Amino acid sequence: MNTDRGVIFDMDGVLINSEPLHFLATQEILATYGVPMSEADYYGRYIVYSDWEIMELLLPDASARPAAAQAKSRRYLELVAAGIPPFPDGLQLL
Template sequence: MLKAVIFDFDGVIADSEPLHFSAFKETLSRYDVELTQKRYYNEYLGYTDNECAKAISADFDLGLDKAGIDRLVQAKTALFDNLVRAESTIIDGVCEFVDRIKGRGIRLAVCSGALLGDIELMLAGTDLTDTFEIIVAADHVQRGKPDPEGLLLVLQRLNETGPGDILPKDCVVIEDSRWGLEAASAARMHTIAVANTYPYEELKPLAEKTVERLDKLTLTDLQSICSN
């Protein structure tokens, strides 16, 4: 029975992946690292900022210690925040889909590899402010996707703040990448892919349902997936 919908944020709710790439690219130029968009999307997109910085440090032989990683992430975050303030990032069709399922006894949450401050900044002043009961961000977990830690923490917090009867099989997770879909499968939750970041045909084998954009989904679609 459908009881909760858990959204990824970057690439599902907000068109923020290009902004993350731009912020990382500019930050890394200070380290004489040329990060291409293709490499970022193929190798680093599913990581938290901290995991991304660690991987890049290793891959490009930067030799950064924990303090160095922290400085890189702080510089990237400052650039990202400036980019977010300069433009709206909510993806077309998201608000329409949320309106379609809100108020029907379905609990809404976010599980993201982004930092909580970045998520709150992008939601501020939009129609989605205060929409999500629970937001689990990179700040709250030790392991990012494809590890299911974040999704299981969302489930735990939903049950702590409600009747406490939600099982993994009662949750639909909406993701835009294989990392997120793998995390949802590992958490034994249902999966929907939205082809905002990666091609439809690439995501289709990884999810129970794949759509081009969120407003193509109906409440019946969600209920049908949870009945399987």
């Protein structure tokens, strides 16, 4: 009889609230292209899109989109590396 048990968490945002970092990274990168992004716009309209889709929707220069999407991903990872607390009871769950 196999008694091994485990849980796999495969969704970003299950154990930590990472969405504010995604917003901040997106806002910072878009600003370098002169495109403003408010918190209300991000959460109200763009939260459902991937990095690439956001750049496709908001950057008129198609040649800038790959670099912008990569820059957003790099910035997000920098913000995560700086530290992000788990959701309440997140560590207890593990």
